[in-house]
Amino acid sequence: MKKWNFVLIAVLLVMSQVLAACAPAATPTEPAATEPVVVEPTKVPEVEPTKEPVEPTAVPEPTKPPEPIDILLWAQATVTEAGAPPDDWIAYERILEELNINLTYVIIPTGADGEAKLNAVAAANDLPDLFQLVSASGDSRGALKRLVDLGLVAPVDDLMPLMPERVKLHYNDPLAIDLVTFDGKQYGLPEPPPLPRREGFVIRQDWLDKLDLEAPTTPEEILAVAKAFTEQDPDGNGQNDTYGLGGFIVGQGLGNRFDFIMGAYGVPGLWNFNDPGNFGLNVRNPLYPEALAFFKSIVDAKVIDPDWPTLTRDDFRARWKQGLFGIMWEDFAALSNKSNYEPFDTNFPEGEWIPVAAPVGPNFESFYGVYTGRGQIFAISQKAADDGKGEAIARLLEWMATDGYYLLGFGEEGVNFIIDANGNISTEGLDPAQAYTAAERQPFTQMRNQLVFYNSEQEIAARYPTYNTLNGRLMEPMKFLTFFQGQPWVDGRGIQVILPLENAADFDRFYSEGILQFVLGQKELNDTTWAEYLTGLDGVGAADYEASAKQNLIDAGLLK
Amino acid sequence: MLQTRTRDAVVYQIGLAIFLTIILLLILIPFWRVIVTAVIPLDIYTHQGVPFFLSPTKWTFEAFKQLLTHSMFPRAALNSVIITVLGAAISLFLTVPLAYGLSTRSMPGRKVIMTFVLIIYLFSPGLIPVYLLITGMKLTNNYLAIILPPAVSVYNTLVMMGFFEGLPEELKESARLDGANELQVLLRIILPLSKPILLTIGLFYAVYFWNEFFTPILYLNDNDLIPLPVLLRNILISASFNEYVEYNAFSSSSLESLKSAGVLITMLPMLMLYPWIQRYFTKGTLVGGVKG
Numbered sequence: 001m002k003k004w005n006f007v008l009i010a011v012l013l014v015m016s017q018v019l020a021a022c023a024p025a026a027t028p029t030e031p032a033a034t035e036p037v038v039v040e041p042t043k044v045p046e047v048e049p050t051k052e053p054v055e056p057t058a059v060p061e062p063t064k065p066p067e068p069i070d071i072l073l074w075a076q077a078t079v080t081e082a083g084a085p086p087d088d089w090i091a092y093e094r095i096l097e098e099l100n101i102n103l104t105y106v107i108i109p110t111g112a113d114g115e116a117k118l119n120a121v122a123a124a125n126d127l128p129d130l131f132q133l134v135s136a137s138g139d140s141r142g143a144l145k146r147l148v149d150l151g152l153v154a155p156v157d158d159l160m161p162l163m164p165e166r167v168k169l170h171y172n173d174p175l176a177i178d179l180v181t182f183d184g185k186q187y188g189l190p191e192p193p194p195l196p197r198r199e200g201f202v203i204r205q206d207w208l209d210k211l212d213l214e215a216p217t218t219p220e221e222i223l224a225v226a227k228a229f230t231e232q233d234p235d236g237n238g239q240n241d242t243y244g245l246g247g248f249i250v251g252q253g254l255g256n257r258f259d260f261i262m263g264a265y266g267v268p269g270l271w272n273f274n275d276p277g278n279f280g281l282n283v284r285n286p287l288y289p290e291a292l293a294f295f296k297s298i299v300d301a302k303v304i305d306p307d308w309p310t311l312t313r314d315d316f317r318a319r320w321k322q323g324l325f326g327i328m329w330e331d332f333a334a335l336s337n338k339s340n341y342e343p344f345d346t347n348f349p350e351g352e353w354i355p356v357a358a359p360v361g362p363n364f365e366s367f368y369g370v371y372t373g374r375g376q377i378f379a380i381s382q383k384a385a386d387d388g389k390g391e392a393i394a395r396l397l398e399w400m401a402t403d404g405y406y407l408l409g410f411g412e413e414g415v416n417f418i419i420d421a422n423g424n425i426s427t428e429g430l431d432p433a434q435a436y437t438a439a440e441r442q443p444f445t446q447m448r449n450q451l452v453f454y455n456s457e458q459e460i461a462a463r464y465p466t467y468n469t470l471n472g473r474l475m476e477p478m479k480f481l482t483f484f485q486g487q488p489w490v491d492g493r494g495i496q497v498i499l500p501l502e503n504a505a506d507f508d509r510f511y512s513e514g515i516l517q518f519v520l521g522q523k524e525l526n527d528t529t530w531a532e533y534l535t536g537l538d539g540v541g542a543a544d545y546e547a548s549a550k551q552n553l554i555d556a557g558l559l560k
Numbered sequence: 561m562l563q564t565r566t567r568d569a570v571v572y573q574i575g576l577a578i579f580l581t582i583i584l585l586l587i588l589i590p591f592w593r594v595i596v597t598a599v600i601p602l603d604i605y606t607h608q609g610v611p612f613f614l615s616p617t618k619w620t621f622e623a624f625k626q627l628l629t630h631s632m633f634p635r636a637a638l639n640s641v642i643i644t645v646l647g648a649a650i651s652l653f654l655t656v657p658l659a660y661g662l663s664t665r666s667m668p669g670r671k672v673i674m675t676f677v678l679i680i681y682l683f684s685p686g687l688i689p690v691y692l693l694i695t696g697m698k699l700t701n702n703y704l705a706i707i708l709p710p711a712v713s714v715y716n717t718l719v720m721m722g723f724f725e726g727l728p729e730e731l732k733e734s735a736r737l738d739g740a741n742e743l744q745v746l747l748r749i750i751l752p753l754s755k756p757i758l759l760t761i762g763l764f765y766a767v768y769f770w771n772e773f774f775t776p777i778l779y780l781n782d783n784d785l786i787p788l789p790v791l792l793r794n795i796l797i798s799a800s801f802n803e804y805v806e807y808n809a810f811s812s813s814s815l816e817s818l819k820s821a822g823v824l825i826t827m828l829p830m831l832m833l834y835p836w837i838q839r840y841f842t843k844g845t846l847v848g849g850v851k852g
Contacts, residue, residue, distance in 0.1 A: 081791070081798035083632055083783040106781040110797060113777050120691040120778060314815050322609065343814075346603060440631075 068102040069392040074131040075378075076114065077107045078449040082442035089444060091407055098403065099395050107446065112136035115143070122152055129384035130393050132450060133188070133377045140377040141179055141496045144188045147379065154385030155185040162391060163398035169454045170401060178556060179496050180377060189397070192454045193375030195333075200368065200484035201260045201359075202335060204326035205352040207234035215356045219264045219294050222327065222359060226303035229326040235348075244303035246325030248311035252508055253515040256369055257329040258295065263367030263490075264359045265291035270511075271498075271549065274367065274490045276559055280546045283511075283537065287363070289518075289530045296519050309516060323348055332480040338467045341475065349470040355483040368484070370492035376450055400451055409452040409459070410436040411444055417462075425462035497556040498549040507540045598623055598820035605814045623813040623821035627795065635784060636791035639703075640770060643787055647707040647769035648762050651716075655761065659717045660746050663724035681714035687778075694779060705779035706772055706787075713768075716761045723757040724750065759837045767830050792822040 077084070084107045085091070095103050106128070108114045114134035121127055127147075133140040147153045160167050170191055171177060180188025203215055203225070211232055216222040226244020228234070235242055249255035252270055259268035266274065267282040282288055298304050305311070305325050320328055321344040334340050335353060344351060358368040380393055400408055410417040410425060416436045420426045427435035436445060445452075453459050464477035501507050514533045517523040534542075553559035597610050599619040604611075627633065661667055662674055690709050699705040727750065735749045751758070773789040780786055786794075796819055813821075 077794075079798050081630070081632075081795040083794075107783070109777050109794075113774065116687065116774070117778050120687055123688040124692050124695055126695060318605070318609065318814065318816070343602065 068096055068100050069389060070102045070104070071130060071384075071389060071392060071396060072104045072106065072128040074106050074108050074118075074128040075447060075450045076110055076132055076134065076376075077446045079442045079446065080107075080110065082439075082446065083107070085443045085446060090412070091404065091444075094404070094407065095396065095399070099392070099399055101392055101396055103396070105447070108132065108134060110134065118143070122147055122150070125152065125383065127152055127381035127383060129387075129389050130378060130380055130396075133379060138374055139496070140374065141188070142499075144180060144377055144379055145182060148182050148187045152382055153187050153379045154382045154390065155187055156189060156380060156390075157186050159380075159390055159394040160186070162394035163401070166398050166401035169456075175493055175558075176373070176375065178558075179493070187379060189378040189380075191376040191378065191451065193373050194449060194453075195455055195460070195481065196373055197368075197371050197485045197487070197489050198333070198481055199257075199329060199331045200480065200487065201329055201356045202327075202353045202480075203356050204229075204234070205354045206348075206350055207326045210234050210236060215354065216327075216359060217357070218359050219261060219361060222261070223294075223298055223301065223303070226298065226327055227301060230301075230303040234326060235323055242323070243305045243325040244327055245298060245308075246305040246316060246320055246328045247308050248313060248316045249309060250313070252512050254295065254519065259367070259369040260329060260358055261295055261298075262288075262291045263369060263488075264361030264365060265294070266361065266363065266365035266367065267291050268367045268490055269370035269492055271492065271495065273370065273492045273494060279550050279553070279559060281537075281542060283515075283534065289525060289527075291361075292515065292518055293525055296521065296525060299519055300521065309520065320344070321347060323351070332477060332484055333464060336475055336477040336480050337464060338475070341469070345470050352473065355480050358487050366488055368487035368489050370495075371489040372495050373491075373493040374496065378451070397451075400447070401454075405452060409445060409448045410462070411441060416441060416444075423458060425458060494553050494556070494558045497552045497558065499552055501541050501545050501548075503541055507537075507542065507545060510536060510540045511542075594820045594823055597816050598824055600814075600817060602814055602817070605817065610816065623817035624825065626813050626818065627792070627821055627825060630791070630795065632783070632786075632791055633788075636786055636788045639785055640787040640789070643703055643706055643772065643776075644766050644769045646703060647711070647772075648765040650707055651711045651713070651765040651769075652758060652762050654712045655717050655720060656751070656758070657746070658712060659720035660724050660750060662717070663721045664742070677714055677717065681718075691778065700779050701782045701785060702779075703785070706775045707769070709775070710768065713765070716764055720757055720761055723754065727753060763833065763837050766833070770830060771826070789826060792826065796822060 084105060092103055095101050108117055108131075111134075115136045118127075118131070118134050133143045133147075135143045144153065160171070171189065173190070173192070176190040177186060180186055180190050207213075207229055208215060208225070211228050211234055213225055213228060214221075216225045222245075229242055229244040231240075233240065233242070247257045250257055254262065256269065262268045262282075265287045267285050267288045268274075270282060272278065272280060272282050272285060305319065307315075311319075316328075317334060317340075319325065320330070323344075330353075358366045360366045380390060384390065384393065406413060406417070411434075413419065416430070416434055417425050417427060418430065420428070425436075427437060432438060433440055435441065460478065460481070464481070466474055466476045466478075469475050514523075514536065518525040518529075518533075523529055550559060593610065593612075596612070596614050599621060600610055600614055601618060601620045602622070604614070604618065658677075662670060662677070664670070694700065694705050694709065699708070731749055731753075732745050735745045740748065771789060772787065773793070776785070776787050776790050780790075796815070
């Protein structure tokens with residue numbers, strides 16, 4: 001009896017270890033190693049020859065397959081906290097009725113979590129039928145290429161003719177198509193980027209008025225105005241609590257939020273896309289240390305929020321709403337959308353931000369920033385293609401761009417939105433709880449930013465309506481957007497084909513820390529120290545990086 | 561001499577008190593800031609940021625209200641409770657026999673099994689093999705996908721094993737002499753004496769499952785199954801990225817307040833549970849057990 005008890009205990013122990021163990025039960029299936037489907041050629045029906053002319057018979061319409069096709073779609077949410085649409089969502093019904101597709105829509109997380117989830121299913125060769133590429137670093141194209149190299153993604157060239165309207169509205173950028181084409185085949189479906197060139201340089205008009213100043217047009221004028229904002233109490237509260245400039249770092253070096261200053265010297269961003277004949281790192285340009293020296297003078301004059309090197313985006317946005325500074329670079333919607341503007345409006349009803357044109361530098365150069373144009377990329381899994389789902393997916397995507405556009409983007413007409421006499425989307429006269437902007441309606445339009453919207457004027461006007469501020473001033477977010485988009489930008493979309501160095505982390509760290517040390521005065525900026533910096537940069541692979549980047553662009557046909 | 565020793569002892573005590581006070585402040589100050597940030601009104605926050613001290617008369621619980629009244633909050637909280645309770649129960653159910661078996665020196669193959677357990681402790685399999693196992697077992701969209709992989713923690717097993725080893729062997733012998741088999745010894749003698757360790761390890765498991773975040777993201781595609789940490793994360797991301805959408809759910813609270821309120825909401829259940837369990841941490845008395 002004792003013996004059997006020990007056996008029982010040992011079995012229990014082993015069973016619990018099996019659960020805690022993690023050796024795979026089976027080896028992962030090889031990706032895309034399926035046998036080609038052999039289709040028997042249909043026999044040509046025998047027709048008896050007749051003497052009389054035969055009337056042409058009508059081509060029978062293709063019959064729908066008898067069983068609905070199951071399509072699994074993974075995409076990010078437009079409003080992450082709102083959740084997925086309920087199971088009885090009318091769109092599911094309509095897709096089933098009209099397309100004979102049984103759609104399952106799964107929302108995937110953003111950033112590193114979403115990337116890890118996608119990588120896990122890819123490793124298990126279990127990618128969904130249609131899915132959005134997710135990358136923590138924003139490099140969706142790189143994520144797509146990795147999956148293409150593993151044979152997990154199907155080419156979509158044959159499907160494009162099946163969705164003509166969608167191609168016209170969504171996949172109409174030749175460069176974007178090139179970027180998702182590998183070895184002559186298109187593997188990705190590049191959705192339009194969300195409102196490109198949407199950030200810009202803005203200044204407090206009320207502060208300018210109070211100090212009787214004009215908006216700056218050159219870097220020197222920016223410095224002068226910043227000094228005035230810092231020293232002359234522009235908010236009139238009797239306290240020395242304002243700065244000229246505010247900002248924070250996004251990206252390498254000084255980041256892209258100060259590119260409007262670097263652009264005045266012709267050196268915005270990391271790469272000089274604006275000089276294709278002389279492609280390379282902007283730091284090689286003799287004007288770069290000059291631009292850096294000017295920025296250093298802003299820091300030395302203490303006219304910039306001193307926390308700028310370490311601020312987060314949310315802290316920065318809290319600060320301009322607190323009236324801490326009067327010159328900044330900001331996203332048009334983060335600045336002027338009603339919900340975002342409200343706290344600032346409450347604090348400063350007479351406050352007003354205006355857009356400012358790109359400053360012109362000493363050599364008459366002027367660039368607002370670098371436009372990288374990264375949009376969402378979707379792909380179809382090889383597994384889905386092998387299961388014959390490609391055509392159904394194409395029909396689904398075409399439906400989303402045509403019959404399903406309003407339903408997926410706004411809801412049902414007359415219930416969730418109306419189209420007024422001017423063709424604008426509106427919610428006038430509708431039950432507020434049913435309006436497409438209501439909290440309760442957000443789960444029903446979760447796909448809008450990922451798969452539906454293509455930046456039409458009607459869409460944008462609906463998403464960013466005008467409103468009146470507390471003092472009755474008309475606020476038009478679209479005016480900011482139009483202004484920003486009209487400024488001179490460097491087309492930097494080629495950055496999507498540039499592969500990172502193997503020691504990218506070392507390069508990025510050396511590059512960024514070096515620039516910050518100069519700007520913050522931790523290292524003196526002169527010809528000698530700058531040459532040493534460039535030598536050090538070459539020591540972490542800068543020259544190789546330039547050579548490989550140039551080759552990447554040539555291979556992609558973006559550089560001659 | 562005595563006076564010197566007394567003076568030294570006093571100096572030591574004072575120094576220790578100062579040191580511990582500093583440690584306490586280092587812990588309390590950030591915690592206090594989280595509380596203040598969670599209750600600061602939006603107008604004060606946007607005007608002057610987060611002050612060190614905010615009068616309780618100005619506190620607002622708007623951020624808590626925004627989170628707690630979110631339509632998905634009750635379901636997410638229920639999911640968290642289910643995962644926590646079920647997870648702790650299953651984990652204890654599996655850990656106890658393993659720990660007891662390993663604590664029984666006369667068990668055949670004990671060394672082999674112990675070696676196996678230690679190998680698992682030292683080497684992590686990584687994400688992909690576990691994912692393949694779970695999907696192969698068709699456990700996606702199932703609470704068990706969250707509960708089963710970490711169900712037996714080697715660390716907790718070793719702690720429990722140490723406790724069982726510390727129990728007098730005479731207790732087991734006396735039970736065996738009375739005719740009890742090993743299972744009966746475990747259930748009727750060992751477990752009643754093991755309340756402190758069961759509650760301690762149970763609490764460790766409960767905290768683990770309550771805070772579990774990544775595995776729900778990986779295995780739970782159904783929105784009705786997501787637990788509270790995932791929902792709170794989604795809410796914070798939404799509030800942070802509101803310039804890309806025209807809809808703003810959180811106009812009456814700042815993002816920082818929402819984050820702080822989220823931290824407090826998530827930690828509150830565990831904070832309430834600890835004092836309740838702490839009273840069971842005192843050693844169980846064995847009076848009468850051995851003598852009998």
